[in-house]
Amino acid sequence: MSEEIKTGFVKVKSVLTKSDLPIAGYSVNPYIGCTHACRYCYACFMKRFTGHAEPWGTFLDVKYWDKIKNPRKYDGQTMIVGSVTDAYNPQEEQFCRTREFLEEMQGSNINLIVTTKSDLVVRDLDLIKTFPSPLVSWSINTLDEKFKEDMDKAVSVQRRIAAMKKCHDEGIRTTCFISPIFPEITDVFAIIDKIKDFCDYIWLENLNLRGNFKADILNYIAEKYPDRKSLYQQIYTKNDVTYWEILNRQVEEYATKNGLMYITDKEPFLRDPNGKPVIINYFYHSQIKQSAKRQ
Numbered sequence: 001m002s003e004e005i006k007t008g009f010v011k012v013k014s015v016l017t018k019s020d021l022p023i024a025g026y027s028v029n030p031y032i033g034c035t036h037a038c039r040y041c042y043a044c045f046m047k048r049f050t051g052h053a054e055p056w057g058t059f060l061d062v063k064y065w066d067k068i069k070n071p072r073k074y075d076g077q078t079m080i081v082g083s084v085t086d087a088y089n090p091q092e093e094q095f096c097r098t099r100e101f102l103e104e105m106q107g108s109n110i111n112l113i114v115t116t117k118s119d120l121v122v123r124d125l126d127l128i129k130t131f132p133s134p135l136v137s138w139s140i141n142t143l144d145e146k147f148k149e150d151m152d153k154a155v156s157v158q159r160r161i162a163a164m165k166k167c168h169d170e171g172i173r174t175t176c177f178i179s180p181i182f183p184e185i186t187d188v189f190a191i192i193d194k195i196k197d198f199c200d201y202i203w204l205e206n207l208n209l210r211g212n213f214k215a216d217i218l219n220y221i222a223e224k225y226p227d228r229k230s231l232y233q234q235i236y237t238k239n240d241v242t243y244w245e246i247l248n249r250q251v252e253e254y255a256t257k258n259g260l261m262y263i264t265d266k267e268p269f270l271r272d273p274n275g276k277p278v279i280i281n282y283f284y285h286s287q288i289k290q291s292a293k294r295q
C-alpha cells in the first residue's frame with residue numbers, strides 16, 4: 001500500500017490545535033491526510049485546506065513542529081490525538097511523529113485520548129501509561145472482515161480487538177467506538193458481546209452521509225446489499241429517523257438486560273462502579289429529540 005502513497009513533509013509551529021470538540025480542549029494531528037482511506041471519512045473535508053488534488057487516502061504529509069517546551073503548562077487539559085487523521089497510520093511506524101509528541105509531553109498531567117483504527121498504538125504503551133488516566137479508543141463498526149476491507153485500509157477488526165484487550169489488561173481505559181453504524185449491516189449487539197469484557201466505554205454513532213462520499217456509499221449499498229437499498233434511500237434521502245429511534249430503544253433494552261449503563265453524551269467519562277462498560281449514544285440526538293417532542 002505504501003508505494004501508492006504520496007508522502008510529503010511540512011513544518012508547523014505547533015502540533016497542538018485548540019479544539020471545540022465537546023470532549024477535548026486540544027487536538028493533536030501529527031499528519032495531514034490519512035492513509036486508512038475510509039470511504040465514509042468525515043475528515044476528508046480537510047483536503048480543501050491541504051493543497052492536495054489527489055484523492056483522500058492517497059497522500060500523507062508528515063508534520064514536524066517546534067518542540068513543546070513546557071508540557072506541564074497543559075496539565076488538566078484534555079488532548080485528543082487523531083481527530084482528523086489516524087495518528088497510528090502505517091507510516092507512523094517509520095516516522096514516529098506520534099511517538100515524538102508523546103515523548104515531548106512526558107511529565108505532564110494531561111488527559112490523553114487516542115483514537116485509532118490500528119494496533120500500532122500498543123508500541124507506545126510505555127509512554128501512554130505515564131499520563132494520569134489515558135484512554136484509547138478503537139473504531140469498529142463490523143465483525144465482518146470483508147465489509148471492513150470494502151470500507152477501509154486499516155488493520156483487521158481482529159487486530160483492533162486484540163489491541164483493545166492488551167491495553168485493557170495493562171490498565172488503560174478503552175473505548176470501542178461503534179462508528180459509523182451502517183443500518184442493517186453493523187450488528188451493534190454482536191460487537192458489544194465481543195468486546196464488553198475489556199472495554200470501559202462503548203460509543204455509538206450513526207452513519208452520517210454527506211459530501212462527496214454520499215453517492216459512493218449509496219452506490220455501494222445498491223450493488224452489494226440491494227435488499228437494503230430502499231432503507232438507505234428512506235434514511236438518507238428522506239431523512240427518516242425511525243431506524244435510529246428503534247435502534248435506540250433496542251440498545252436501551254439490551255443495556256437493561258445486561259446491567260449496563262446507557263447514557264447520552266452529557267457525561268462522556270462516567271464510569272460504571274462495577275467495572276462494566278458504559279454505553280454512550282452519539283447518534284441523531286437532535287432529530288430523535290425533535291421527533292420525540294412531536295409524538
Ligand code: SF4
Binds near residue numbers: 042083085086
Ligand atoms: S481513520 Fe479516521 S481520519 Fe483516517 S480515513 Fe478513516 S475516518 Fe478518516
